[in-house]
Amino acid sequence: MNTKKKTTIKDIANVLNISPAAVSKALHNDSRISEKTKKAVRQVAKNLNYQPNHLASALRSGKSKLVGVIVPRTNSNFFSSVIQNIEEVLNKEGYNIIITQSNESYKKECDSIDTLLFTQVDGIIASMANETIDLFYYEKIKSKGIPLILFDRGENDLNVDYIGINDYDSSHVIVKHLVSQGCKRIAHIGGFKHTRIYNNRINGYIDALKKHHLPLDDELLIESNLTIEEGREKMKQLLSLKNRPDAVYVAGDYAALGALQVLNEEKISVPNEIALVGFGNEPFTDMVTPRITSINQHSEEIGKQAAFVFLKHAKNSIIKQKLDKKILDAELIIRDSSNKKTFL
Amino acid sequence: MNTKKKTTIKDIANVLNISPAAVSKALHNDSRISEKTKKAVRQVAKNLNYQPNHLASALRSGKSKLVGVIVPRTNSNFFSSVIQNIEEVLNKEGYNIIITQSNESYKKECDSIDTLLFTQVDGIIASMANETIDLFYYEKIKSKGIPLILFDRGENDLNVDYIGINDYDSSHVIVKHLVSQGCKRIAHIGGFKHTRIYNNRINGYIDALKKHHLPLDDELLIESNLTIEEGREKMKQLLSLKNRPDAVYVAGDYAALGALQVLNEEKISVPNEIALVGFGNEPFTDMVTPRITSINQHSEEIGKQAAFVFLKHAKNSIIKQKLDKKILDAELIIRDSSNKKTFL
DNA sequence: TATATTTGCTTAAACGTTTAAGCAAATATA
């Protein structure tokens, strides 16, 4: 059907009666090629509609110009925004990204890693699945010498670059806010301790309670996978206590939403009877009734920084650099679910 | 640092004292290689931890084993689910996908197409941006002989494979449902007519009104870009009418959400004063108050079908096949926002 | 037994680049 052969560097060389090597150098702006030749090459390339064969140059140079991105899921605003910003930065530098979703599954994550390694990506930017405890596959990436950058869900033991927000401080900001609203029994529906960010949020919660001289009650500290369903369950669990909390800080917006549904169903006034705070600032926190107070995770900044760190590695691969650990300040977005003043 | 050279087909050949060609054939299960040799090759490949060089085989065979996917955005459940299902099907066949987001921008979409063509993808699966009217870039894909499959946001003029739901019928189902709820003045906040799916929904709406002997009022038919913001605006516009509608059918869930926010703010009872129906069955339709009736778009099925159609092309590229146009039945999920019975 | 076919490999070239090494002509330096 379409038998138009693609134009190659050779075709350009033939037109100008120079060697393909000269063409290649001209296109790469090599200083040892004359301006005159460069201009001619560029002109002919344009005329013949030359498109460089990415596979050939990748093979020869050993660089695929592809970066793998692994996220637990893309249908969360946080991850999709991070991805978009990674893409924006990397596209400008001639890189493309391959996105894979782990769906929070350890097995799927391992498959993704194998797939990306097979595709010869030049680097991997990842946020770990909830399930992941065994770091073997991540060590595999490191051992191949491929730059690995983690964001949000990281892991100290891996000893790689990391970009995230200050989870420990976020808990402090939240507790302080709730205390200022007059709350005295603050519960925490947290993530699993084995994930660093959730562990930090839990520790921040515990320390902030101490700081404000509030008692730490084991009944009020619950670990969960932070899905909507578990948010509902754990909220019910809290409501069944003899001594109910007057505030609940949930370590994820989806679980916070589940908790809110239960509170609404039980006709419990939010924030007056129980104040509610989520984490992540997903768009729906601003859509439900009442709107949910949450922590902005700076997804744009995280995406951009992750891309920059990768580029740094890509540009000087030889020098063993010291690790980049970038911790961004979190920002509390106060909304109806915790702001009693709007109800006075 | 990491100087371990990668093992190649040559290394395997050396160990077994056969030619690299024989190794390649053995790994591809060529019928002209003895079982004995195949077994030996597979064993040595395993021992040496051989990973085929995807770039080399892609260059030689002219196939990159990459498929490009273009979506308006990934942070909608519909698109992220479609993508996930495309990925699942294609991964099994050894393909990887490169996801790009157009952000509903025509320019970004064109860039994406160029990027994907540059990366030498073997095919492109796309859903068009709202802004896109000029089809030049899509024609470019076709003219290069690269399989192009559209889903959801398609375009008749392009004459390519398409997978989507029956938008015309969906409008009929919605109008029928609203009529059964006693609604007599049904408004439609639609998408732009130049996008085929929205045009079909509008035509379905018009024809369904006729069928049920309801008058068609120009004031009640509005085109929009279906963002939350425009959902709010257009709803306000409808509320400012002397003769308000008693039902609003919005062609997208996000705009429906915006409309609902306005209705809630204005203390208008939903569904009793005004019934509301969205489109897309985004998860948040089941989270807000009242829960929004919507159309399930069968994202899983659409993703899988799109992948299958691509594979069909990839497998027999020579034969000019007739086009696949797969139109799936839509399904109405009735919730509180339109179900007056639950309020009686 | 003579010829034809099949089996199981090898040889060599190719995919389209990039890059190290080298060389002649032009220019700079002493």
Place this chain on the structure above:
DNA sequence: TATATTTGCTTAAACGTTTAAGCAAATATA
């Protein structure tokens, strides 16, 4: 003017596969 350096290219090999063509040995066929 003689030598050194720079400029602007060319040559040839390489990246790791795949594949068309071919060939000897083994097997089938007449």
